[in-house]
Structure formats: structure tokens, C-alpha cells
Amino acid sequence: MIESLRIRVFIVLICILTAVVYLTPNFVELKNTWWPTKTKLNYGLDIQGGLHLVMGVDIDTVMKERVVRISRSLKADMEERQIPVETVEVAGADKNEIVVKLSEASKEEDFKKFLNDRYSTVLQVVDQSGTETHLKIYDSTLLEYQRQVLNQSIEVIRNRIDEFGVAEPSITAQGKDRIVVQLPGIKNAERAKELINRTAQLEFRIVSEEMKPEEVAALVAKAEEEGGYKLGKDGMTYAAYYKKINEDLKDKLPENSLVSFEKMENAATLEAGKRPLLLKADTNISGDQLEDAFVSLDQYGKPEVNFRFDSQGKLRMGEVTGNNIGKLLAIVLDDVIQSAPVIKSRITDQGRIELGSRDYKSGLDEANLIATALRAGALPAKLTQLEERTVGPSLGADSIRKGEIAGLVGLVLVVVFMLVYYQSLGIVANVSLILYVLLLLSILTSLGATLTLPGVAGIVLTLGMAVDANVI
Structure with a gap:
């Protein structure tokens, strides 16, 4: 009997000691000590304050771009199969149809067989008249792609926030085109928002020589004058301006080309001074093929972003640069040309993004932001901030203080009642109740759990149940 009691006391003492070990980091700073665990109990947004964002995902634009890519792939595959094609165009009110026009009517059967072999799970024939065929992407395929875009956006945001160092962020989908982001205890909300909103779509495109830069600039100026718009005017963002310019100049530019802009060296922003360049649309190398991105200093001590390609990226970059030696290669980040160096030799391994003339601190901040975004991956769609709520630290501290007072008062009342009513028992x-609280909080701490106000209410409820269990 005595031996059994000793074992039980020993087990209880071990449990108490373990609980104290796990709970101590919540009350004492043990960062650079020998203490076996440094994990703390995290507090949720409603307790310690933080940032709440609702982001809209531009699904429609991504879907239209997807249809365009499918149409280009379709045309290339038809040419590879030697099926004579006159035109492949995107049509329909929602830009979700592809119209294929053959140059020879005798090849209609070959075209049908080709569609059945290669695109039967993606495209369906909605109308056919002579050499012209109207195709549409299956609704199920579009819905699946929308789901992929939303999930990929959530994953990219999560990767970026993880690099930012926020404990227990909450990133969830809301509907089919919204993402809710909650960042408890965030120290630099503005920097976090900038990191989340940055699309980080890195591309490498050959600068077209079919038009001179001054001719492109004249077309841009004329389009602005006729359309009555300008970058920065009436709050026009660069994304909206870039899209509008390319839509207006679509029929005036050479085939398979687009206009992008580079910030002039003496300008602080694109609005203050920009230089348009004509880029080839079909020589794109995607930033998805990056292996790493990091910040370093150039020969003048200025921050820059270096990046390395993976095996597939090396092959693609080597092919494009090897075929275009002597031409300009534009490094494009979020549709803005960062630099356009001359290709002096075949490039396969790595490259760099120069940030131009700016002070060291702002240059370093921008370089770190770009490198973090590139490492985390590009967002598949542009995000628009629809809602923002900031729970201030004063509100969070007030919640903690009131919760502590309420908890202590409740605990004292329970202890007094148990002593008065049950005396020695x-x-x-x-x-037993105190041991239960110690064990519960230590387990939550060891798991790195996040404590919210509903969680506190749950703990209070379990305490009430523990009291009942002791009475029984």
C-alpha cells in the first residue's frame, strides 16, 4: 500500500515538474539559456491584437490568360502535326472561347482526330461551319483551375508570412475569390501588407527590335491623349495602366509583342518618369523556375537581388539567350522592367536584379522584400485589398488584463466555496484543480497552440467540469 502511494506521488511530482518546465518560458525570457524548451503559448488576434485582411483574388483575369495560353498551345501543336491553320483567336463575351480557322477544308477530319487525341478533356466543340470551329473550355476544367489558383494563392501567402516570422497566422479561403488573412501580434503591419500584395511574377523577355523606342513612346503618348488617362491620374494604378495601354495598342504593335515600362534612372517612381520598351510575348522565361533568391551587394556597395535557376530554368534560359546574343534581355518583375542588359554570351545559371540609385536603407528593404517574395513564389493572380482591420495592442492588453482579473476572481470563489462546503476534502x-490547470496549460504550450477568447471560455468550462468530477 505504501509502495503504491509512493509511486503515485512520484508520478504526480514528475507531472508537476514537467508542467513547470513547459510553462516557465511564458513568464521568463529564456532565449539564450540552457532551458530545455523555449516554446511559448501564442495569443490570438482577439487577445494580443494584430492585422485582419480580406483580399480579393483576380480570378477572371487569370482565367482569360489561361484561355490565351491554351490557344497558343493549340496553334503550336497544330503546326507540329502539320495541320494547316489560318488563325487561332480567343472570342466570346467572357473571352472563354477559341475560334480555329483552317486554311484547307480537306484537313477537317485530321483536325477532329487531333482534338480528340490531345484536347478531349479540355476543349469541347460548340459550333462548326466549314473551315471554322468554335471551341470552349469545359466548365469543370475552369472550376478546377479556379480552385487551384485560390489554393496556390493561399499557399504562396502562407510561405511569405512564414518567412516574415509571424506565429500562428490564419490564412483561409472565403468564397471562390477571397482570402482572409489574420496576423496576430504583427509588429510591422505596413511591411506585411506590402509583402502579401506583391505579385512577384518574375519574367525574362527579349526586347523586340521591330520598332524603335521613340516610336513606341509616341504610340503610348498618343494612346494616353486619345484615351484621356495617365499613370497616377485619378488614382490609376500601374496594373490598370499597363493593361489599358496594351489593350489600346493591340492592333498597332507587331504580332506577338507587348509594351512594358522601365523606371528612368533619375526618377523616384514610374509616375515621375518611365521609358516604354517593346517586348516579345513568345520568349517568356518564367520565374517559377527559380531555385533561390538572395540579397547581396554590387561592386559599389549597393544592395541587389541575385537569383539562381533550377535545372529546367537553366535549359530554357540557355536556349533563349543562346539564340539572341547581342540583343537586350528584359528582367520584368510584376510587369515592370527592372533592367534590360545586353546578352553578351549564353546564360544558364544565375542573374541579378539591380535596384538603381536609391539610399542604402530603402534599397536594402526593397531587395529583402523582392528576395523574400521570389523565394516564396509568385502569386498566380493579382490581389486587391478589400478590407482591413487593425486590432491595436491597447485593446489586446485590455482584454488580457480583464481576462486575468475575471479568471483570478472566479478561481478564488471556487477555492473558497470548496473549502467552506467540503472542508478537508x-x-x-x-x-487537484490547480494540478489540472498546470497540466492543461503546459500541454497547450508544448504544442505551440494559439489561445483565443473562445479558447479561454473553453478552459473555464473544463474547470467547471473538473470541479464537478472532484465532487463526484
């Missing part, structure tokens, strides 16, 4: 019940 009440002491046993109170000790």
Missing part, C-alpha cells in the same frame, strides 16, 4: 479538490 475541499483541500484535496482544490489541489
